Amino acid sequence: METEICGLLKLAASASCRQGPESKNCDNLDSQSCEHLHNLDSQSCEHHHNLNSQSCEHHHNLDSQSCETHHNLDSKSCETHHNLDSKSCEPHHNLDSQSCEHCHNLDSKSCETHHNLDSKSCEHHHNLDRESCEPDQNHSHSCGCSCRSDQCCECTSCIPPSPSETLLEDQVTEEVIQNWEREQSEYREKLVTEDTEDIMSWLSENPESKDGKELYVGGADISFIKGNSVDACSCLTIVRASSDCRVVYQRIEMIQLTHPYVPGYLAFREVQPLVDLYNQLRVAAPQYLPDVIMVDGNGILHPRGFGLACHLGVVLGMSTLGVAKTLITTQGIHDDQDHKLKKQTLKQAGDFFDLVSDRGAVLGRCVRTCDKAPNPIYISVGHNITLESATQICLRCSKYRIPEPVRKADIDSREFIRQNKVEPYEFIAKG
Incomplete structure (x- = not known):
């Protein structure tokens, strides 16, 4: 695959950079031999590409497309783009x-x-x-x-569990599930789905400041090691709520999860590491405490109306919202043909439609956050916020498909794992 793409990119870049607007076929070049075009030693275009009287353009199905246009890249040459070892x-x-x-x-x-x-x-x-x-x-x-997340569906993952998780799963008895349900019900009684005064003030007036104070949005995520469902990497990223979404604080650390993944009970597996990250932020950089936290998961868009975003918000007593990449199937909401047709109506950033349960309750919203990214995200209320405000905050923090706080937390925690880091990482912006 990479060899094929590399050939494609080298050809496209050569055609766009050297031929310019002329963009001629390899067999019909004006004053350009194949050897010169491709930097080959005595290799004709036909021999190099194993073509039989086929132009490079036809071989690669390119219509005079440069590398930049073909791959939607900004100022990336073929060599820079693909001669890398990083994974x-x-x-x-x-x-x-x-x-x-x-x-x-x-x-x-x-x-x-x-x-x-x-x-x-x-x-x-x-x-x-x-x-x-x-x-x-x-x-x-x-x-x-x-x-392995309740943001996808309630089925069991097809990835075989590791031996360590099997031991943990053996401990999840019917009594444990009943205790979790009881705790969820108690927390759900404390759930608030209205805006705080701070959020109302922020969205109704200056979106970047409140009484002279900068506003901050957090993103929380946990990434996992392949084949290991106990050791993981948690990350909390705080960005300045403005057009640049500048990161002002971040902490990443390796953790050990003490509960297995059970569909519908993700919070009991992941909420404590996120609470720990928040408490460390309070000590290390209280000036960057967020006004709202985005969670890579769901809020009230959940089988029992109380997902990870709700759980975290109630425990911390602060505003939270859920941002999911895929639609959870619950309460009459399905990723069926009707849903797919509705997604096609989202033409530009800010377009959305509500996710309505079979009982008529609005549980979330399917939102297109970026003009260049056709796939939408699924936003749901966590705690101390309305769906409308959650949507506006996500849009204001989105440069690409995924809002920056969650996107950075996801990317950086995975990179932390890839580099086999062990010691916690903490960044605190100056000033």
């Missing part, structure tokens, strides 16, 4: 904000196969719809997803 998408391409899907337009290459990444399914890494992920992953269950 993850962003370090591989030296891009700070391009998803694999955007860069490669891949439909059915799993992330692990294409980039040799740890612990990320194709759908999660490429932000692809489940249909494109499914053929390459050979999923057998209905959702076609391998994510």
Whole structure:
């Protein structure tokens, strides 16, 4: 795959950079031999590409497209773009904000196969719809997803559990589940789905300041090591709520999870590490305490109306919201043909439609956050916020498909794992 893409890019760059607007076929070049065009030693275009009277343009299905246009890259040459050894998408391409899907337009290459990444399914890494992920992953269950998260669905993951998780799962008895349900119900009674005064003031007046105070939005995420469901990496990123979304604080650390993943009870597995990160922020940089935290997961868009974002918000007593890349199937909400047709109506950033349960309750919103990224995200209320305000905050913090706080937390925690780091990392902006 990479060899084929590299050939494609070298040809496209050569054609665009050397031929300019003329962009002629290799067999019909004016004063340009194949040897000169491709920097080959005694290699004709036909021999180099194993073509039989086929132009390079025809061979690569390019219509006079330069590398930059073909791959939606900004100022990246073929050599710089592909002569790298790095494995993850962003370090591989030296891009700070391009998803694999955007860069490669891949439909059915799993992330692990294409980039040799740890612990990320194709759908999660490429932000692809489940249909494109499914053929390459050979999923057998209905959702076609391998994510261990209640943001996808309630089916059991098709990834075999590691021995360490099997031991933990053996401890999840019916009594444990009943205790979790009881705790969820108690917390749900404390749930508030209205805006705080700070959020109302922020959105109704100056979006960048409140009484002279800068506003900050947090993003929380946990990434996992392939084949290991106990050791993980947690990250809390705080960005300045403005057009540049500048990171002012970040902490990343390796953790050990004490609970297994049980569909519908993700919070009991992940909430404590996120609470720990928040408490460390309070000590290290209280000036950057966020006004709202985005969670990579769901809020009230949940089988029992109380997902990870709700749980974290109630425990911390602060505003939270859920940002999910894929749609959870619950309460009459399905990723069916009707839903797919609705997604096609989202033409530009800010377009959305509500996710309504079979009882008529609005549980979340499908939102297109970026003109250049057609795939939407799923926003839901966590705690101390309305759906409208959650949507506005996500849009104001989005340079690309995923809002910056969550996007940075996800990318940086995966990179932390890839580099096999052990010691916690903490960044605090000066001033």
